[in-house]
Amino acid sequence: MEYFDVVVIGGGGTGAATAYDLALRGLSVLLFERGELTSGTTGRHHGQLHSGARYALGDPHIAQECMAETRILRRIAPDAIEYNQGIFLAIDDEDAALTNNFIAACREADIPATEIPIHRALELERRINPAAKRAVLVPDGTIDAYRLAMRFFSSAVARGAVIRNFTEVIDIEQSDGSVQGVRVRQLRTGVEQRYACRAIVNAAGPWADKVAALAQQDVPLIAAAGTMVAVEGRLTNMVISRLRRPGDGDIIVPQRRLSIIGSTLRKVDNPDGLQPEAEEIAFLLACADELIPDFSKQPYRAAWTAARPLAGKPEAGQSSANGREMSRDISVIDHGKTGSLKGFFSILGGKATTLRIMGELVSDQVAQYLSIDEPSRTALFELYPYDYYWRLS
Numbered sequence: 001m002e003y004f005d006v007v008v009i010g011g012g013g014t015g016a017a018t019a020y021d022l023a024l025r026g027l028s029v030l031l032f033e034r035g036e037l038t039s040g041t042t043g044r045h046h047g048q049l050h051s052g053a054r055y056a057l058g059d060p061h062i063a064q065e066c067m068a069e070t071r072i073l074r075r076i077a078p079d080a081i082e083y084n085q086g087i088f089l090a091i092d093d094e095d096a097a098l099t100n101n102f103i104a105a106c107r108e109a110d111i112p113a114t115e116i117p118i119h120r121a122l123e124l125e126r127r128i129n130p131a132a133k134r135a136v137l138v139p140d141g142t143i144d145a146y147r148l149a150m151r152f153f154s155s156a157v158a159r160g161a162v163i164r165n166f167t168e169v170i171d172i173e174q175s176d177g178s179v180q181g182v183r184v185r186q187l188r189t190g191v192e193q194r195y196a197c198r199a200i201v202n203a204a205g206p207w208a209d210k211v212a213a214l215a216q217q218d219v220p221l222i223a224a225a226g227t228m229v230a231v232e233g234r235l236t237n238m239v240i241s242r243l244r245r246p247g248d249g250d251i252i253v254p255q256r257r258l259s260i261i262g263s264t265l266r267k268v269d270n271p272d273g274l275q276p277e278a279e280e281i282a283f284l285l286a287c288a289d290e291l292i293p294d295f296s297k298q299p300y301r302a303a304w305t306a307a308r309p310l311a312g313k314p315e316a317g318q319s320s321a322n323g324r325e326m327s328r329d330i331s332v333i334d335h336g337k338t339g340s341l342k343g344f345f346s347i348l349g350g351k352a353t354t355l356r357i358m359g360e361l362v363s364d365q366v367a368q369y370l371s372i373d374e375p376s377r378t379a380l381f382e383l384y385p386y387d388y389y390w391r392l393s
Helices: 013-024 060-076 093-108 118-124 145-158 205-214 278-291 352-369 388-392
Strands: 002-009 029-032 086-090 114-116 134-138 141-143 162-164 167-175 178-186 192-202 221-232 239-242 251-255 258-262 266-268 300-311 331-334 344-348
Touching (some): 002 013, 013 029, 013 145, 013 192, 060 093, 060 141, 060 352, 086 093, 086 118, 093 134, 114 118, 118 134, 141 251, 145 162, 145 352, 167 205, 192 205, 205 300, 205 344, 221 278, 239 278, 258 278, 278 300, 331 352, 344 352
Parallel strands (some): 002 029, 002 192, 086 239, 192 344
Antiparallel strands (some): 167 178, 221 258, 221 266, 221 300
């Protein structure tokens, strides 16, 4: 039976960043993904590089964290980032009244937000709503979700990590209250194997509660599904957002030759096989037309739905219907402290923009548990190119 220091479960962006961080600290790492790499939530978000401005009014910690991580990602993975800036538009009087507070909150979170005249906004992006009342320029951008995650995978493999896709973890083995290893099944062949390890990181996103159940552990998690709609044509070069507190249908992201409006949010019990609902598509297209009036007239390309792994359960007074009120903060759970299994860790929450720091935070706790005195260094070096994964693995 092969032995590794750490097994990582989940082949999305968080799992990739975690595997790289741990390998960079000198640990032997084995990662399992039951499907193709990035085939879960990572491969299905709209690809916004968040400056944090969206969260400045309600979640200043996340706002500041997004801005810090944006700067790091631009440095370590430049070819996976389109740093095309963003405009927040105040469409009605209620939006306009929020603008000064919005700018102040952004600057408090170290996000350079600047109001520009509407005529200047229209010079930058001629297709935005000319009836908008105010406009604020922020440093948003666009992520190539696949290439960014694969750059972390490439870098992990270059440091000795082993990646196994189409392999599902079916049991977490333990003894005397500590993890001992995992049992896995190769989905293409049905062959089962066992691997020994000292620690396990559960980076399975909206499936994290199901992975934790294999170890008889609980994970407070809301799987919050969001639908996005893409039309053909790059209608803007900048990210266009509604200037209001975070809600549904308030971001348009340019991706290559597409424009994507997102998203909705609804609670789901099972994150597998999610499909967009007809009313969601109609709602999103109507919201898009408020920001870019001819959005819905463009050729329809696709709609899809993915689940976010929101950490925790709604507090008293919050709606349990979708989780929009819940924080996007990162949560690392050491089940040796909160549960009954030493060496088992779960990582939840966060954003696509914060994948690197998520990997750092959970790796810090794993390293402490394993008595490894090596700090995270993932912010220091440019990542290997995404296509090195196939040359190195």
